[in-house]
Amino acid sequence: MSSVSAAHVPTDALDRDSGRARLPDRSGxxxxxxxxxxxxxxxxxxxxxxxxxxxxxxxxxxxxKAQVPYLxxxxxxxxxxxRGNPRSDRPTDPEAYADDRMxxxxxxxxxxxxxxxxxxxGLCIDGxxxxxxxxxxxxxxxxxIVAFGIGVPRLAPAQPHYQASSATFHEELPSAExxxxxxxxxxxxxxxxxxxxFFSEMTTEPHSTKAIEDAAGWAADGSVDAMLAESxxxxxxxxxxxxxxxxxxxxxxxxxxxxxxxxxxxQRAHRLAELTGAPLVVVDGANHMIPGRHPVLANLLIxxxxxxxxxSPT
Amino acid sequence: MVASPSAPVGTxxxxxxxxxxxxxPRPEQSRARDPDETxxxxxxxxxxxxxxxxxxxxxxxxxxxxxxxxxxxWKAQIPYLARLFRVVTFDGRGNGRSDRPxxxxxxxxxxxxxxxxxxxxxxxxxxxxxxxxxMGAAYVxxxxxxxxxxxxxTVYLGAxxxxxxxxxxRDEVPFxxxxxxxxxxxxxxxxxxxxxxxxxxxxFFGEVFSETHSTKQIEDALDWGLETDADTMVTAEHAPYxxxxxxxxxxxxxxxxLALAARSRCPSLVIHGTSDRIIPFAVGERLAEALGxxxxxxxxxxxDVLGREPVLANLLIxxxxxxxxxGS
Numbered sequence: 001m002s003s004v005s006a007a008h009v010p011t012d013a014l015d016r017d018s019g020r021a022r023l024p025d026r027s028g029x030x031x032x033x034x035x036x037x038x039x040x041x042x043x044x045x046x047x048x049x050x051x052x053x054x055x056x057x058x059x060x061x062x063x064x065k066a067q068v069p070y071l072x073x074x075x076x077x078x079x080x081x082x083r084g085n086p087r088s089d090r091p092t093d094p095e096a097y098a099d100d101r102m103x104x105x106x107x108x109x110x111x112x113x114x115x116x117x118x119x120x121x122g123l124c125i126d127g128x129x130x131x132x133x134x135x136x137x138x139x140x141x142x143x144x145i146v147a148f149g150i151g152v153p154r155l156a157p158a159q160p161h162y163q164a165s166s167a168t169f170h171e172e173l174p175s176a177e178x179x180x181x182x183x184x185x186x187x188x189x190x191x192x193x194x195x196x197x198f199f200s201e202m203t204t205e206p207h208s209t210k211a212i213e214d215a216a217g218w219a220a221d222g223s224v225d226a227m228l229a230e231s232x233x234x235x236x237x238x239x240x241x242x243x244x245x246x247x248x249x250x251x252x253x254x255x256x257x258x259x260x261x262x263x264x265x266x267q268r269a270h271r272l273a274e275l276t277g278a279p280l281v282v283v284d285g286a287n288h289m290i291p292g293r294h295p296v297l298a299n300l301l302i303x304x305x306x307x308x309x310x311x312s313p314t
Numbered sequence: 315m316v317a318s319p320s321a322p323v324g325t326x327x328x329x330x331x332x333x334x335x336x337x338x339p340r341p342e343q344s345r346a347r348d349p350d351e352t353x354x355x356x357x358x359x360x361x362x363x364x365x366x367x368x369x370x371x372x373x374x375x376x377x378x379x380x381x382x383x384x385x386x387x388w389k390a391q392i393p394y395l396a397r398l399f400r401v402v403t404f405d406g407r408g409n410g411r412s413d414r415p416x417x418x419x420x421x422x423x424x425x426x427x428x429x430x431x432x433x434x435x436x437x438x439x440x441x442x443x444x445x446x447x448x449m450g451a452a453y454v455x456x457x458x459x460x461x462x463x464x465x466x467x468t469v470y471l472g473a474x475x476x477x478x479x480x481x482x483x484r485d486e487v488p489f490x491x492x493x494x495x496x497x498x499x500x501x502x503x504x505x506x507x508x509x510x511x512x513x514x515x516x517x518f519f520g521e522v523f524s525e526t527h528s529t530k531q532i533e534d535a536l537d538w539g540l541e542t543d544a545d546t547m548v549t550a551e552h553a554p555y556x557x558x559x560x561x562x563x564x565x566x567x568x569x570x571x572l573a574l575a576a577r578s579r580c581p582s583l584v585i586h587g588t589s590d591r592i593i594p595f596a597v598g599e600r601l602a603e604a605l606g607x608x609x610x611x612x613x614x615x616x617x618d619v620l621g622r623e624p625v626l627a628n629l630l631i632x633x634x635x636x637x638x639x640x641g642s
Contacts, residue, residue, distance in 0.1 A: 206529065206530070206533070207527075207529045207530040207533070209526065209527045209529060210526075210527040213526075213527075
């Protein structure tokens with residue numbers, strides 16, 4: 001069991017955010033095996049516990065702001081800030097963001113919040129792949145998985161704009177148009193502008209100004225150094241290993257993916273559905289940020305998925 | 315943007331098939347609540363389209379406003395209020411499903427008031443709570459001042475009444491002179507409207523919805539604004555506005571507003587945004603004072619709190635109506 005401190009450390013980010021629809025009932029921080037401290041919050045009571053996972057250090061646990069108030073009326077809800085943003089530690093050693101450690105963080109949080117088993121909800125690679133890995137390796141801890149914006153590396157090629165920008169990520173580019181902003185030097189020069197660009201690309205639905213502003217604000221709460229460190233990590237598994245891990249999942253899953261997802265290609269979602277037999281909800285016209293941009297749809301899908309577990313043998 | 319789940323790919327016995335079906339797809343501009351009854355009233359050959367929702371007590375009559383939009387501007391109120399009360403709306407002459415007469419006199423405020431009374435009759439409504447936004451506030455005031463037997467209570471939102479000076483920039487260009495400029499408030503001009511009606515509508519609702527994150531409200535209003543046209547709007551612009559008589563003397567403008575307010579006896583609620591760019595907040599203050607009504611100052615809000623702060627507006631209206639029931 002990891003250590004638990006009584007109160008979280010308020011930051012400017014959370015002061016700014018004081019008008020929450022629902023405040024946590026309990027907050028604390030837990031140390032991972034490598035000593036990195038992770039800030040967590042618990043809301044509500046009611047079985048089963050639902051843990052919302054972080055999605056990369058570009059945002060933090062407020063990414064689930066539209067889910068927490070609703071679901072915590074019926075369930076115990078746990079969120080935590082991932083490594084790098086903003087109340088958790090912000091290591092600058094790339095090794096701190098390795099797949100093993102990020103997956104291990106879920107167990108650290110489960111232990112710290114005295115949660116034996118939980119439904120995991122995640123978005124993108126940090127949310128989806130890591131919950132799959134945990135379910136495959138520690139099935140006794142995972143009751144079910146709700147996966148948005150299916151981020152499972154290797155199942156299909158990365159989006160073309162990611163391939164192009166990763167090829168020149170460490171180069172000094174003469175311009176910073178569009179995806180050229182996905183560049184180490186540019187992040188150091190104007191990370192807030194990158195964040196606004198990035199979330200505009202991830203949220204192309206009409207009338208998304210609020211969702212974009214929120215996400216860009218969470219990015220600004222974080223750290224460029226943490227982002228750069230995280231970008232140095234390499235994914236440690238090949239396709240066969242990834243597929244074997246996906247096939248090994250035994251708990252119920254629900255997959256949700258937008259037809260316009262600019263972060264994770266929909267081929268990854270279809271392939272994961274084939275490998276796991278899980279139902280895939282394809283949301284017409286939606287981009288990557290479904291929980292933030294389509295919260296009612298996301299909340300009802302999560303709610304009904306959890307209800308469906310109640311009738312099943314556990 | 316409409317999200318619609320497709321058929322699930324693959325199944326497993328203990329995963330929820332209902333999860334994928336929980337969300338019912340529907341076109342974006344479909345209605346959260348359809349009317350239970352619709353009809354037309356005809357006055358002087360002009361057809362006025364009305365709708366009735368729900369069957370609770372009392373009835374709330376949601377009035378038209380400026381002809382630039384039609385009754386869908388109440389879209390965020392109707393589904394909620396109709397669960398609790400009986401709701402009647404109608405499209406003002408010149409937009410929506412109502413006719414577009416070509417005589418300026420047909421757009422007089424007195425005609426809108428007569429339409430409201432005709433709709434109350436057609437829907438079998440003896441008395442109603444009456445609510446109006448912007449120019450609709452003049453119709454509310456004329457109904458409660460001159461037809462008190464039909465009005466249970468009144469709600470005024472962003473009231474467009476001549477009770478305080480407007481920002482001088484608003485009136486920099488005479489409406490009927492062609493100054494050849496299509497920018498800012500210079501667009502408030504017959505020639506500019508005929509040159510670029512959509513441009514005016516977009517500009518105007520940008521001023522109405524001055525709050526951040528209002529793109530949806532502006533887009534909706536633009537759709538409604540394009541259901542009428544520049545010629546109709548120019549015609550309506552030449553119609554007389556608020557008027558009444560007192561001791562046999564005809565009154566208009568500020569004198570009419572104050573006389574009507576003094577005569578108004580029913581409970582009233584005045585709601586006004588402190589950052590309203592169309593009608594200064596001071597108008598709401600003076601109206602509340604003249605009526606002896608409660609003033610709700612919406613801090614930082616613009617002109618249309620119905621569209622931009624619908625939950626708050628709905629709860630204010632609900633609580634006001636419930637307060638009437640307790641008082642009766």
